[in-house]
Amino acid sequence: MSALRGGGRPHIVLIGAGHAHLYLMRHRRRLAAADMTIVDPGAFWYSGMAAGVLGGTHAPAEVRIDPVRLARRYGLESIRGRLSGLDRSEHKAQLTDGRTLDYDLISLNLGSSAPTLTALSEGPRVWAVKPIAQLIALRHQLTSAYERGEHPALVVVGGGASGVELACNLHSLAVRYAAPAAITLVSSSRKLIPTAPSGARRWLAGYLRRIGVEVRVGMRAVSHHRDGLLIAEEGVTRGQDAMRLLACDHVIHAGGLAPPGALGGLGLTLLGSRGLAVHDTLQSVDDPDVFAAGDCAALVEHVLPRLGVYGVRQAPVLLANLKARLHGRPLQRYRPQAQALTILNLGQDQGLAIRGRLWWAGRSSLLWKHWLDERFMARHRH
Structure with a gap:
């Protein structure tokens, strides 16, 4: 059935500016029948280039994408904020600053967090x-x-x-x-x-x-x-x-990595340390109007490593399913790839590429990584 709860234009709310939501922003015209708002706490930092920033290969500005600028370019409303809760019976998203947003469909692309041991006042x-x-x-x-x-x-x-x-x-x-x-x-x-x-x-x-x-x-x-x-x-x-x-x-x-803390207050099923439980349609097991993708989502049918490539591959399915849910049409199923390419930046012009049982190391691997990273970033800069 359609996700529409009444008259007027439906409203899709995107929480977080991860890989999948960057894709939705770029393809916003394919959801022209709905109003769209993105809520994010700040800049998107591309994790694939993080080690290079630390090592001095990349300047911080090279790995940063401004969601506000993208929203303006592609016709979305943007709000700086963080999600604190959901009133699913009323279809309202609650933000930490007290604001609420009405939604017909909501999608979570919040990434993950990195737990640490408690720091001491005197110590490292x-x-x-x-x-x-x-x-x-x-x-x-x-x-x-x-x-x-x-x-x-x-x-x-x-x-x-x-x-x-x-x-x-x-x-x-x-x-x-x-x-x-x-x-x-x-x-x-x-x-x-x-x-x-x-x-x-x-x-x-x-x-x-x-x-x-x-x-x-x-x-x-x-x-x-x-x-x-x-x-x-x-x-x-x-x-x-x-x-x-x-x-x-x-x-x-x-x-x-662990799921972001915000997930714990939503009243939705979590799969341990994996994240929000979703079907292969990327819908929450508790609510068909709540979608999730990327690191914060845990597929019931598959256990996936936390790699950006999965969020990238989920994005077209997420887009298709938001549109299908709006119009009451059958949804697609996300089928994760059997193997994913990982290329490590090891500094000193050295890289290590791994895909399944295949691997190769050296300068060519790092050059390949730089090409892939720059191609990804260029999509969101121009």
Whole structure:
């Protein structure tokens, strides 16, 4: 049936300016039968280039997209704000500043958050891989320290793709200032990037040794300490006095992503740490007028890694289904691709590309990544 609740033009509200909603904005004309409003807390920072910003390859402005400017260009109303709740019986979205928005259909594209251990008032500075503005602030902190002749010790928590990229680009930043780099990468898994082919992991281990990044695998971060970070062997309890201190000045957490906190107050079903439960039509399992895409959405039928490519591929299905829901037509089903290409920026003109069991490393991989990233950004700048 149609989502229309009465006369007049229907209203579609987009919450968040992630990959999928950027696509909807660009294709706004295909939803010309409805009014559209986008609510976002600020700029869109392209996560695919975040490590390069930290390492100094990219300026912050290169990875930033202004949703307000896009909304103006494509004919959407834009509101700066954050979602705090939904009154689904009245079809109203509640914002943290007290405003409410009536909607016929609402779509969530809120991304994800990066949990950290509690920071101490006296102890290392604590950072997270998200929001990207934190990495920009970290870069400024480190460059100031290097210019003063200091060489702070750094610990990166997380042995997945994000942690590896950050560790390598922290090294690149130090090299830019001819500063000694004391970087330790801590991974709770006994293998870096466990889903990568064994050959790629061996190459990566060798690369990290060559650039001087110390790797501690099979170790979990326990808590911050006034002198650094306490770690313990994965699977060993604290009562066995298994904790060790990594002395450091900064701790950067990239050990996994979680759903944004706003989802918890919506009264909708969440799938643990995965996100808002949605069918393959991208509709909430609780409400067919609530859609979600990208990192904040958890498909009931599939478990997907948090990669931007899935939000990009979900976008055309989201657009088609919002239109179909408006007009009471059958909805499409999103079928995730079996394999996704991941290209890591490892600094020093080195990249590592992985797709399934295939991998290749070196300068050509990084050049390919730069081309893909620039193509994505160009779509939203011109």
